[in-house]
Amino acid sequence: MLTLLTATGARPAAWALCERWMARQDYAGPVRWVIVDDGPEPQPVAFRRNGWQLVLVRPSPHWAPGQNTQARNLLKGLAAVGADERLAIIEDDDWYAPDWLTTVDRELDRAELVGEHRARYYNVQQRCGRQLANTGHASLCSTGMRGSALKDFADACLARPKFIDLDLWRRTQGRHLFGGNRVVGMKGLPGRGGIGMGHDAAFNGQADPDGALLRSWVGLDAEVYR
Incomplete structure (x- = not known):
């Protein structure tokens, strides 16, 4: 079984897409999806799939503009994750290929911490994308x-750095990075803003006025980001 952990809130449009990308995953095993929503109003959860169990967590106080509650929310979600579980972080505003969970499950047989290197970020408002050169860590998404990586993750969240992924990948020894470009960090979707560099107004990426770059990365799914 795989356990998924998503921290969300005040992003209904992004969340609806996240449900869509998870609904088409080709992973055939049972899944337990821990969803931590701290938005002022609960986001509608329409997801239903045989073999998938949803665990909804509503921490308080709720998020308010200007706050960064990511670490707190991830810790709230981790409280519902057992020490023997296999965990995949799913971020609500990112694109996932249909074989992402199958890939993560396979790679977790190799190491306690796994992730996709050379991240791709795309800002839908600025219509630009960037291929990163990270080869020593993976983005949290x-x-x-x-x-032991589960404890390292909790410790990283407790430390509350701005970028939890960097802290996590420094802590864990048994780790494995792989390629494949099965994830794209989507930035600039409607709703609550993100904290990563891809959300910044000064994000430096390849201009993509006609959407050709995004189509080369996500195929026909590019249409939902127009």
């Missing part, structure tokens, strides 16, 4: 873990 494309990270999976088990065993």
